[in-house]
Amino acid sequence: xxxxxxxYAYTLIVDHLDGYxxxxxxxxxxxxxxxxxxxxxxxxxxxxxxxxxxxLHFEIRKYGRAxxxxxxxxx
Numbered sequence: 724x725x726x727x728x729x730x731y732a733y734t735l736i737v738d739h740l741d742g743y744x745x746x747x748x749x750x751x752x753x754x755x756x757x758x759x760x761x762x763x764x765x766x767x768x769x770x771x772x773x774x775x776x777x778x779l780h781f782e783i784r785k786y787g788r789a790x791x792x793x794x795x796x797x798x
Contacts, residue, residue, distance in 0.1 A: 725756045748780035
């Protein structure tokens with residue numbers, strides 16, 4: 724998914740093809756579209772901003788259900 728989503732602003736959902744998806748919402752601009760392959764480290768979106776504060780909603784979905792993203796991020 725790569726589009727504007729009411730209440731979430733510009734939202735990108737990356738399907739990792741193994742039952743996992745990562746969700747990035749509240750973006751200012753999306754840099755990839757539906758069907759685009761993305762690589763580790765690639766810029767996929769520009770983070771949104773409220774005043775002087777950058778803001779991003781990030782989540783991991785495992786088989787369609789939200790899971791704690793801290794389990795998947797490096798220490």
